[in-house]
Amino acid sequence: MNIVQSMNKYVYDGLVWDVLPNELDQEKKIMDKLFALKDKCFEHSSRLFALRMDFRLNHYTADNSPITHFHQQLIPALRKKYPKSLISYAWVREQVKSEAQHYHYVLIMNAHHVRYAPPLVDLMSQSWAKATGGTYWLPQNPWYLLGRNDADSQAGFMKRVSYLGKKRSKENTPAGVKCYETALRFPKRITGEIKPEKIAGSWAAGPELQTEESFSSIDKEPLKQSISLPKQLENYGLIPALPGKELSTNNLHLPRSLFWIWHRNAFRQQQKTLGISVEKYISDNRLQQKSATRHLKQRAFSPFWNEHIERYYCFYWPLGAPVKLYCELHGLKFSSARRYLVNFNAHKIKHKKSKQTMGYQL
Incomplete structure (x- = not known):
């Protein structure tokens, strides 16, 4: 019994997982794609909702046009009903004794926006x-x-979905035709343009909301688009010109937390490229030893929250947009986001008159 159990394991990224196919029946390419898809989805949402379904055909097709036509119907319907959710899926084509092929399918979406199975099943x-x-x-x-x-x-979930990664019943797929696919698509960009010339200094350089076309699969890199912000920000005014003076402990023009966010980011970049120590960075920037040591040694945020911190403070905070609005626009849970984002009032900060702008990015 123990021997059988030991063969129903799969090692991915150094971790051992319980799976359904035994070792001899595991298709490594498909198994790796399934695990990678899960990890990629978690980079963009802390909670996921997944649904397993199987699809059957009345007639055999030598290609996968049924799946193509299916997605032409499904994706727009999901976009309309769940506009803020990512859409991720995996499918495999199989055929055993039946005349037509069938498809095993799993759909993964953002659980902050999708919580019930019946609407998805419909x-x-x-x-x-x-x-x-x-x-x-x-x-x-x-x-x-x-x-x-x-x-x-x-x-x-991975034990259940690993069934898609078995070798059996995929042998009849015609040569040159896919027997599996995984994909991850992001919400469409919210429109509402703010011209680059209205954005002060380095604030114009920063992350962008990604379009659906930015990711058609987990292997592609996001495409850079022009600067675009939601229409809901129109009531908050233009980004103010920030002081040109370099950051220092005496600079009272920035909220304290924002001051340390910038220094933590700058230190980690220099540590990665130059190998600089905490003590050296504190000395070079004339920071208070005790406070700086505590702030610079804080555990780094995850890539997910780093991206939201950068986007919020570069584009939304200078407009005076509250964290709650940012959460609504980006599908974040406010109780979680407020641990990383703070409602500073940018328009109440006393700015010195200067034609220069502060050249940094968070």
Whole structure:
């Protein structure tokens, strides 16, 4: 019994996972794609909602046009109903004794915006029927709620979805035709232009809201777009000119927390490129030893929160936009985001008259 259990394991990124296919039946390329897709989704959402379904056809097709037509129906419907959620999916093509192929499918979305399975089941089944005329099958306990720090929920889901990674029943796929695919798509960019010339100094350089076309799969890099901010910011005014004076402990023109956010970022960049120590950085920047040591040695934020911190303080905070509005626009949970973002009032900061701007990025 122990020997059988030991063969139903899969090692990914140094961790051992329980899976359904045994070692001889595991297709490594598919298994790696499934695990990578989960990790990529967690980079953009702390909670995920996943749904497993199977799709059947009435007639055989030598290509995967049924899936293509299915997505042409499904993706716009999901965009309309869940405009703030990422859309991620994986499918495999299989054929055993039946005349037509069938597809195993898993859909992953942002659990902050999607919490119930029935609406998704309706959308997916209707889209499949409209696109192909085929039928669907809903397995028992088809949906999962996953947490970024919840190992048990991830383990249960990956064991279930690992079924897609088996070698069996994929041998009949025609040569040159895909037998699997994974993809991750982000919400469309919210429109509402602010011209670059209205943005002071280095604030014009920063992260961008990503379009749906930015990611068609987990292997592609995001495309850089022009500066664009939501229309909801129109009531908050223009980005103010910030003081040209270099940051120092005597600079009272910035909120204290923002001051240390900048220094932590600058220190980590210099530490990575120059190997500079905390003590050397404190000495070079004439910072107070005790406070600076405590702030600079703080644990770094995750890439997910670093991106939101940079975006908020570069584009939203200077406009006076509150954290709560930022959370609504980006689908963040306010109770979590306020641990990383602070509502400073940029327009009440006393700025010195200067034609220069502070050349830094958070």
